[in-house]
């Protein structure tokens with residue numbers, strides 16, 4: 091049965107585009123029921139609109155301005171996502187950390203993409219952190235992982251797929267970022283296929 095996805099984004103949405111293309115091309119038995127962004131200017135919203143996918147803009151600022159608890163934002167986010175009855179919630183470049191007020195509503199159904207290998211470089215600056223570690227001679231490669239998000243631990247949880255990405259002495263942050271993104275677009279689809287169809 092075709093899986094329903096909710097995709098949460100904050101920016102460019104190139105990984106969202108990879109999902110859209112995989113669904114369209116028949117590589118993934120899924121449909122995107124909704125794309126949610128916490129940023130109005132996220133280019134991914136335009137990608138979704140172009141593909142005819144419903145979009146929701148859910149900003150954090152009004153909550154902050156009103157002195158409301160961050161957990162209220164997460165609970166409201168969960169409510170709006172629930173309306174679309176997704177089988178999986180995919181964090182594809184979603185840059186806000188989610189609390190249990192969101193995660194507990196979708197147990198073992200939230201999937202995160204992170205541009206580092208399991209256990210390495212959690213947080214928003216993983217590619218830069220890996221690049222600097224390489225320059226200090228501490229690592230020779232970095233990577234990409236797709237994992238479930240069972241709890242509030244950041245960029246951690248049962249790994250569905252991971253792949254190493256080499257770093258070369260000739261790299262700058264742009265070339266490394268591009269290499270990582272290329273792997274992300276492939277690995278995210280492979281991981282979703284594993285979850286949805288139970289195979290490679």
Ligand code: GRF
Pocket residue numbers: 099100101102103104105106134182183184203204205271274
């Ligand atoms: C990706 O590198 C993802 O791993 C990270 O944010 C980036 C989003 O890229 N969390 P895009 O918006 O999918 O192009």
